[in-house]
Amino acid sequence: MELPKYYEFCCRVKIIAGHDALEKIPGILASLRAERPMIITDKGVSGAGLINIVADAIKDSVTIMAIADDVPPDSDLRVVNRLAHVYREKGCDSLIAVGGGSVMDTAKGINIVVSEKADDLMKFSGANALKRPLKPLIAIPTTAGTGSEVTLVAVIKDHEKHLKMCFVSYFLLPDVSIVDSRMTLSLPPAITAATGMDALSHAVEAYTCLAKNPLSDAHALAAINLISENLVKVTKNPNDRNGRLAMASAATLAGIAFSNSMVGMVHTLGQSVGAVCGVPHGMCMAILLPYGLEYNVHKNGHFTAELLLPLSGAEVYAGIPKEQRAEEVIASIRRMNQDLHDVTGGRYARYFGEVVDRDGMQMIPKEMLPDVAKSALGDGSIFYNPEEMDYDDFLMVLEAAWEGKSLDTNRIKKG
Amino acid sequence: MFLPSNYEFFCRVKINSGNRALDHLPFELDTLNARKPLVITKKSATERGLTDIISDAFRDSGITIGIFDGVPSVPDVALIRELYSLYRDRGYDAVISLGGDAVADTAKVLNIAVSGEPEDLERCAGDDLMEKPLKPFIMIPTLSGSGYETSRYAFFAGRAYASHFLMPDIAVIDPRMCIAEDMMTAAASSLVALTHSVEAYVSPGKNPLTDGYTFPAIRFVMENMLNVIKNPRDKKGCLALVNAHCMAGCAFSNIEAGIAHTLGKLIGDASHVPHGICMGILLPHALELQLSGDGGHIGDLLLPLAGFDVYAETPEEQRPQKAVTVLYDLQRDLYSASGGAIARTLEGVNVQKELLQDIARKSLGHSSGGADMHNCLKILERAWEGR
Numbered sequence: 001m002e003l004p005k006y007y008e009f010c011c012r013v014k015i016i017a018g019h020d021a022l023e024k025i026p027g028i029l030a031s032l033r034a035e036r037p038m039i040i041t042d043k044g045v046s047g048a049g050l051i052n053i054v055a056d057a058i059k060d061s062v063t064i065m066a067i068a069d070d071v072p073p074d075s076d077l078r079v080v081n082r083l084a085h086v087y088r089e090k091g092c093d094s095l096i097a098v099g100g101g102s103v104m105d106t107a108k109g110i111n112i113v114v115s116e117k118a119d120d121l122m123k124f125s126g127a128n129a130l131k132r133p134l135k136p137l138i139a140i141p142t143t144a145g146t147g148s149e150v151t152l153v154a155v156i157k158d159h160e161k162h163l164k165m166c167f168v169s170y171f172l173l174p175d176v177s178i179v180d181s182r183m184t185l186s187l188p189p190a191i192t193a194a195t196g197m198d199a200l201s202h203a204v205e206a207y208t209c210l211a212k213n214p215l216s217d218a219h220a221l222a223a224i225n226l227i228s229e230n231l232v233k234v235t236k237n238p239n240d241r242n243g244r245l246a247m248a249s250a251a252t253l254a255g256i257a258f259s260n261s262m263v264g265m266v267h268t269l270g271q272s273v274g275a276v277c278g279v280p281h282g283m284c285m286a287i288l289l290p291y292g293l294e295y296n297v298h299k300n301g302h303f304t305a306e307l308l309l310p311l312s313g314a315e316v317y318a319g320i321p322k323e324q325r326a327e328e329v330i331a332s333i334r335r336m337n338q339d340l341h342d343v344t345g346g347r348y349a350r351y352f353g354e355v356v357d358r359d360g361m362q363m364i365p366k367e368m369l370p371d372v373a374k375s376a377l378g379d380g381s382i383f384y385n386p387e388e389m390d391y392d393d394f395l396m397v398l399e400a401a402w403e404g405k406s407l408d409t410n411r412i413k414k415g
Numbered sequence: 416m417f418l419p420s421n422y423e424f425f426c427r428v429k430i431n432s433g434n435r436a437l438d439h440l441p442f443e444l445d446t447l448n449a450r451k452p453l454v455i456t457k458k459s460a461t462e463r464g465l466t467d468i469i470s471d472a473f474r475d476s477g478i479t480i481g482i483f484d485g486v487p488s489v490p491d492v493a494l495i496r497e498l499y500s501l502y503r504d505r506g507y508d509a510v511i512s513l514g515g516d517a518v519a520d521t522a523k524v525l526n527i528a529v530s531g532e533p534e535d536l537e538r539c540a541g542d543d544l545m546e547k548p549l550k551p552f553i554m555i556p557t558l559s560g561s562g563y564e565t566s567r568y569a570f571f572a573g574r575a576y577a578s579h580f581l582m583p584d585i586a587v588i589d590p591r592m593c594i595a596e597d598m599m600t601a602a603a604s605s606l607v608a609l610t611h612s613v614e615a616y617v618s619p620g621k622n623p624l625t626d627g628y629t630f631p632a633i634r635f636v637m638e639n640m641l642n643v644i645k646n647p648r649d650k651k652g653c654l655a656l657v658n659a660h661c662m663a664g665c666a667f668s669n670i671e672a673g674i675a676h677t678l679g680k681l682i683g684d685a686s687h688v689p690h691g692i693c694m695g696i697l698l699p700h701a702l703e704l705q706l707s708g709d710g711g712h713i714g715d716l717l718l719p720l721a722g723f724d725v726y727a728e729t730p731e732e733q734r735p736q737k738a739v740t741v742l743y744d745l746q747r748d749l750y751s752a753s754g755g756a757i758a759r760t761l762e763g764v765n766v767q768k769e770l771l772q773d774i775a776r777k778s779l780g781h782s783s784g785g786a787d788m789h790n791c792l793k794i795l796e797r798a799w800e801g802r
Contacts, residue, residue, distance in 0.1 A: 003654065003655050005433050006433030006435075007431075008430065009430045010428075014424070015425070017423070017622075018419075020421070021421070128445070133548070214631035217631065218631045219624075221630070222623040309723050314726060317723070
């Protein structure tokens with residue numbers, strides 16, 4: 001097992017997982033010496049009835065002081081300040097965030113404001129500006145993808161000043177994350193597929209990019225194994241509770257892995273496509289994943305090759321010669337994308353040209369790709385990608401991913 | 416992949432491992448909002464120049480550190496009283512332990528006292544009796560520990576403590592601190608780590624997050640232990656073993672102990688043989704006895720024990736037996752590499768055969784991974800003879 005010259009690993013979040021993990025919240029709040037929680041979520045989550053499930057699980061022993069279910073997908077400082085005001089007004093003493101990335105970020109922002117009595121959040125932005133524990137925060141993920149329930153980062157936008165504030169601190173980690181199968185049971189198949197592949201890209205990049213370490217590796221291997229055994233199955237059969245728990249666990253494992261190892265070009269380009277074209281993040285990541293592996297294979301093919309074991313099992317791994325395993329990993333991820341496309345009746349896209357909105361309009365016009373490539377140039381996450389990339393390289397990958405063709409290996413840098 | 420329908424996992428330890436890891440100490444203390452740490456260690460650490468390395472790490476930081484290097488091998492409550500006064504009077508705000516075993520236990524127990532009051536030593540003895548996080552605590556492990564250092568357990572002056580709050584905030588693993596001082600201590604602590612990790616990996620109470628720690632821990636012991644025993648100056652190997660110790664302690668804090676742990680500890684206490692040596696002797700025998708059932712997760716264990724290729728090439732039905740064989744092979748190799756010093760049998764460490772019955776009886780009150788007295792005795796007898 002690789003032991004890097006230097007690494008750090010930390011996940012201080014207590015993980016509680018199961019089919020009825022929500023019922024443990026009252027006990028958790030008591031151990032955190034809190035009793036008056038405020039629930040932070042969004043309309044999608046509450047509309048799906050998930051807040052009712054959470055409330056039912058805890059209301060006999062805990063009084064929920066406030067439920068804010070109006071966190072927008074593109075949350076900002078105004079939302080944070082408004083909800084912090086509600087928190088204080090209702091005399092809350094803890095936060096329960098139920099949702100995906102935007103909800104988690106908002107809850108972390110509220111927590112800084114109410115714990116530090118901050119009127120200017122900017123003072124706490126950057127790395128390690130927080131110096132003491134915040135109020136108790138319980139995270140309940142509802143997407144089985146982002147992993148933000150175990151990350152130490154929060155991004156809060158200030159739309160008025162056109163600023164993006166980034167907060168990084170171990171004190172931003174939730175105290176507890178509750179992984180409950182009921183929270184993802186109602187996810188539609190196409191979203192199940194996209195968020196699951198988002199988690200797979202986190203894990204695969206964690207294992208194959210430059211800042212990997214033994215602990216992130218082990219978490220990534222477990223995540224990949226769970227996803228390969230469960231994702232297509234659950235997408236086909238959404239009521240599979242054990243499969244749902246497996247996918248939610250995998251997303252958390254992948255979140256722990258990538259937040260301790262950083263990611264690479266799949267993440268960089270995925271973010272950029274998402275930002276420029278407004279496409280769901282998970283879908284971008286899924287489409288780009290095989291390209292990321294292809295592009296870097298001359299640098300990290302030996303790591304990619306190892307992933308054949310958790311992806312395809314011992315028999316396949318042993319039956320394929322060592323030097324062909326990386327190629328087979330890439331092929332099997334493409335097959336997974338194809339399978340997910342098939343079981344969702346085509347709603348899950350295999351390449352960028354195939355991504356359409358509700359009205360059937362193409363969401364990523366080919367003409368936009370240069371803008372996406374430009375946007376990627378400004379993203380620092382490319383730093384941990386094994387091979388270097390400039391504008392032309394980004395564009396080449398994007399164009400191939402638009403058409404769904406393999407990369408032309410002659411055009412890849414061999415630095 | 417095995418996934419229980421309910422599970423929990425908690426590990427508050429941040430691991431910083433690698434070249435010049437100690438140089439980040441001033442920064443790490445700052446993230447914990449501490450600025451005046453008290454380093455506690457043994458005389459031998461100073462004699463070997465280790466405390467100087469720590470002082471150097473703080474040289475340009477503007478932070479003044481205190482160093483207490485008088486922890487004896489069997490510390491007592493009077494020492495805690497002395498350290499408590501020192502900590503309070505001089506205004507320290509964090510504890511750094513350098514070295515393992517008694518030093519780590521002293522640091523943990525001192526942290527209970529300084530986070531509350533000395534009377535808490537009595538009140539907090541037992542299981543999960545601490546209600547809130549303690550003061551900042553950083554651990555600098557060496558290869559001269561017990562293998563329990565990062566765990567949620569502390570044993571001090573006849574009392575046992577268990578709480579997640581006893582785990583260090585940060586374990587700083589620096590290769591300059593990891594050189595094996597004494598072959599037998601390095602072997603015993605590494606076998607503790609291996610036993611804890613293996614028994615956690617095959618435990619019915621395991622989950623993917625415990626695997627996240629046990630998998631690399633087992634890999635590192637299997638890949639490096641023999642090399643380090645042959646060549647104690649193998650820097651990379653020593654670093655990997657200390658990594659394994661830390662990871663194993665984290666996993667062990669999240670799962671019930673197994674039978675090799677329990678029996679090894681009981682024999683060790685009764686016969687004054689290092690716990691780890693006893694556990695290492697017992698481990699394959701304990702697993703072998705479980706083979707007669709459905710084998711549980713022992714087949715999966717072959718993956719971390721022997722690596723990707725051996726695992727994949729071994730037919731599924733042969734993996735459990737192969738895993739046990741790999742552990743017997745390790746035992747044999749360690750025995751010959753150490754010139755017989757790392758024994759393979761309980762007879763070899765001069766345990767009286769008459770003692771076994773008594774140990775098996777005693778094991779009943781402990782966590783035994785589902786083994787009854789009859790099976791415990793069987794494991795002990797086989798391990799005594801090495802059959």
